[in-house]
Amino acid sequence: MSDAAGLAAAFEEPAFVPYLAAGDPDVEASLEYVEALARGGADAIELGLPFSEPIAEGPTIQQAVVRSLEGGMTPERFFEFVEALDVDVPLVCMTYYNLIYQYGDGEPVVPFVERAAEVGLEGFVVPDLPAEEADRLRAACDEFGLDLVFIVAPTTRGDRLAAIVERVSGYLYVQARLGVTGARSDVSGRTAESLDRLAEQAAADIPKAVGFGISSGEQAAEVVAAGADGVIVGSALVDIVAQGHADDDPPGVVADRLEAKARELKQGALAGAQRPPRPEGT
Amino acid sequence: MSVEKKFGDYGGQYVPEALMPAIEELTDAYERYVLNNEDGFMDEFRRRIRDFGGRPTPLERADQLSERYDREVYLKREDLLHGGAHKLNNALGQVLLAKYMGKERIIAETGAGQHGTATAMAAAHLDLPCEIYMGRRDINRQRPNVFRMRLNDAEVTPVDVGRGTLKEAISETMRDWARTVETTHYVIGSIVGPAPFPAMVRDFHSVIGEEIDRQFRERFDEPPGAVVACAGGGSNTMGTFDAFVDGDAELYAVEAGGSSLTVDDEAGVAPHSASLSTGEEGVLHGARTKLLQDDHGQILESHSVSSGLDYAGVGPELAHLVDEGRVVPTNVDDDAALEAFHRLSQEEGVIPALETAHAFGFLEAVAGPETTRDRELPETVVVNVSGRGDKDLEAVVEETDKRDLENAPSMEVFDG
Known part of the structure; x- marks a missing residue:
């Protein structure tokens, strides 16, 4: 269980925010993996609660979702998973709206948020919940003191961006490219463009973490040098879990690989802050 | 007329942020061209569904x-x-709308293959490239329709996740759209999905x-x-x-x-x-x-x-x-x-x-x-x-x- 306070606090220095699907491939191993990421330097961790129809995910995370669900993951087991974790960084629940909506009895959404607060989660990312539909969850988060992170896409502009900035807390999840999640070898040129656009809007106060496609320390450095306050890495880590599972490697070995990868990404983020800012007009 | 986004408590727009600008653009186009017949869109739709489609049906x-x-x-x-099948009403309407919106590519999901074939026909008729996502299980159940789509020059992409039926095909088409949204229109095949699709598809039918x-x-x-x-x-x-x-x-x-x-x-x-x-x-x-x-x-x-x-x-x-x-x-x-x-x-x-x-x-x-x-x-x-x-x-x-x-x-x- 986490005892950290507030998500924005995780971004005092360039932050590394990893994602794993909770319970992938099973609860025991997954606990070990998340703790390895914390040891490797994670500043906050996004934990996926798997939904059967993950429309924003590419093949890597889709497979993780399948493994976790086949391992018996449910919302209640997810909360128990969070309670069982021994880490001291803030934890964010990433899931789809229907699971939040269906949990518990009584008014929808509130029981899920209440339970999340109880187990020590700090906030949510909900990929299928745009600002238009988020008022109910925002209100519940306010009631229980949790953050609600929104994703900003390369296509998000003007009034839409303003509506998101008005509702967001914790950090802005800046989507580096169009499409679904998945590791790529290049960092999209649209990242810098998106960060510039965000800097122009009244979004200066909120940390901006860039995700979608980042898989190496060098990419993390580039993204931070381009102005990001942190990097979010999911598929590149899930790949390590998947490979270990496919090869039947002992969880301890996989955990060591994850820790090493986390270290690389965190060092990359820190190194990016030392690079000179981009010249004007590039 | 204004765009119906909710039906009582149902409906709404629960989609990834990356798709929202395209959905706003579509909402605007639906209001202008379909509801207000701007540029004679509905006149052209009625003419084409008569001459190409064969309306009225008996x-x-x-x-x-x-x-x-x-x-x-x-x-x-x-x-x-x-x-x-009735599917052409909607497919022709949406492909024509995509054309009015300046989109360059059509994607669609299909279950039985009827919406896929209708979309492939409409895309060929209106000269736009077209890709259809279809669950593997449905492909095996509906082979004649797979060939019909290909005959109309559409690319048919099998979807292997899950049970390989319509649900998975819709998810996969949404993923394609999230990647290609700036140039591509997603012709959704039923009165489902985020607003304005449910109202718009109903209107075409x-x-x-x-x-x-x-x-x-x-x-x-x-x-x-x-x-x-x-x-x-x-x-x-x-x-x-x-x-x-x-x-x-x-x-x-x-x-x-x-x-x-x-x-x-x-x-x-x-x-x-x-x-x-x-x-x-x-x-x-x-x-x-x-x-x-x-x-x-x-x-x-x-x-x-x-x-x-x-x-x-x-x-x-x-x-x-x-x-x-x-x-x-x-x-x-x-x-x-x-x-x-x-x-x-x-x-x-x-x-x-x-x-x-x-x-x-x-x-x-x-x-x-x-x-x-x-x-x-x-x-x-x-x-x-x-x-x-x-x-x-x-x-x-x-x-x-x-x-x-x-x-x-x-x-x-x-x-x-």
């Missing part, structure tokens, strides 16, 4: 069924629309009910007593009902009862697709609606002998009209649908799609000689023949072979 008296059920039974022959209303009044000088349509996602259903929602006609939405209405919670499988009859409110594929889901909110795998009805969700407007008591949801199981398939083929010379056969299964259940249901149908009934059954012949042979159906013709010729 309203035909079913003589044998009228006698069997002792009331006036009329068939709305959407199976005679180009492509063999509402010509079905408008024609029924006019054609029926020409004969009877009054609207029909009951209107019956099968319901999967619900596009032919709402297209048929829309003209009658404000009137007095009884409206029956016939869902797929599959092999049983009992859900296997352990396996996450509902052996049916009756989301209106048995589903619970939830959020799937961009809309709040009635869904087949487990206690945790995970979406169940649905089942039906007809791939076009095999979907765990349903259009939000239909869910709302059911809650309001305006539309009566009912369902017919696989066996009864097959029996109805053979009956319509033999008695009326019309081979219906297996989806459509469910609507006739309902007629038999409530008005047939061995009816067990305690419901008195009105004296005049219109049934929408949403599609023709050519695509289902392989499945019908196989499924008929498994069963002991009294009215099935010999299928022996197909052995060996």
Whole structure:
């Protein structure tokens, strides 16, 4: 269980925010993996609660979702998973709206948020919940003191961006490219463009973490040098879990690989802050 | 007119942020071109659906069924629309709209393959490249339609995740759209998905009910007593009902009862697709609606002998009209649908799609000689023949072979 306070606090220095699907491939191993990421330097961790129809995910995370669900993951087991974790960084629940909506009895959404607060989660990312539909969850988060992170896409502009900035807390999840999640070898040129656009809007106060496609320390450095306050890495880590599972490697070995990868990404983020800012007009 | 985004508590726009700007752009285009006929869009749509599509389709008296059920039974022959199903109304409308919006590429999902073939035809007709996502299982069930799409120069991409049916195909098409949204239009195939799709798809199909209303009044000088349509996602259903929602006609939405209405919670499988009859409110594929889901909110795998009805969700407007008591949801199981398939083929010379056969299964259940249901149908009934059954012949042979159906013709010729 986490005892950290507030998500924005995780971004005092360039932050590394990893994602794993909770319970992938099973609860025991997954606990070990998340703790390895914390040891490797994670500043906050996004934990996926798997939904059967993950429309924003590419093949890597889709497979993780399948493994976790086949391992018996449910919302209640997810909360128990969070309670069982021994880490001291803030934890964010990433899931789809229907699971939040269906949990518990009584008014929808509130029981899920209440339970999340109880187990020590700090906030949510909900990929299928745009600002238009988020008022109910925002209100519940306010009631229980949790953050609600929104994703900003390369296509998000003007009034839409303003509506998101008005509702967001914790950090802005800046989507580096169009499409679904998945590791790529290049960092999209649209990242810098998106960060510039965000800097122009009244979004200066909120940390901006860039995700979608980042898989190496060098990419993390580039993204931070381009102005990001942190990097979010999911598929590149899930790949390590998947490979270990496919090869039947002992969880301890996989955990060591994850820790090493986390270290690389965190060092990359820190190194990016030392690079000179981009010249004007590039 | 303004764009309907919600139907009571149902509907809305539950999609990734990356898609929202495109959905706003589409909402604007729908309002301008479809609702306000800007640049003569609706005039061009009506001309093309007439000349290319073959509208209006006939309203035909079913003589044998009228006698069997002792009331006036009329068939709305959407199976005679180009492509063999109502699906072209929406596909042509949306592909034309994409063209007005300056989009360069068309994508679509398909279940039975009827929406895929209609979209492929419309894209070829309007000269836009087209890619269709189709579940692997559906590809195996509906092979003729795969070839038809390819003949119209569409690329057919198999979807292997999950059970490989319509639900997975929709998810995969949304993923493509999230990547290509700036140049691509997603022609969603039913009255599902985020606003404005449910209202827009209904509007393109509402010509079905408008024609029924006019054609029926020409004969009877009054609207029909009951209107019956099968319901999967619900596009032919709402297209048929829309003209009658404000009137007095009884409206029956016939869902797929599959092999049983009992859900296997352990396996996450509902052996049916009756989301209106048995589903619970939830959020799937961009809309709040009635869904087949487990206690945790995970979406169940649905089942039906007809791939076009095999979907765990349903259009939000239909869910709302059911809650309001305006539309009566009912369902017919696989066996009864097959029996109805053979009956319509033999008695009326019309081979219906297996989806459509469910609507006739309902007629038999409530008005047939061995009816067990305690419901008195009105004296005049219109049934929408949403599609023709050519695509289902392989499945019908196989499924008929498994069963002991009294009215099935010999299928022996197909052995060996």
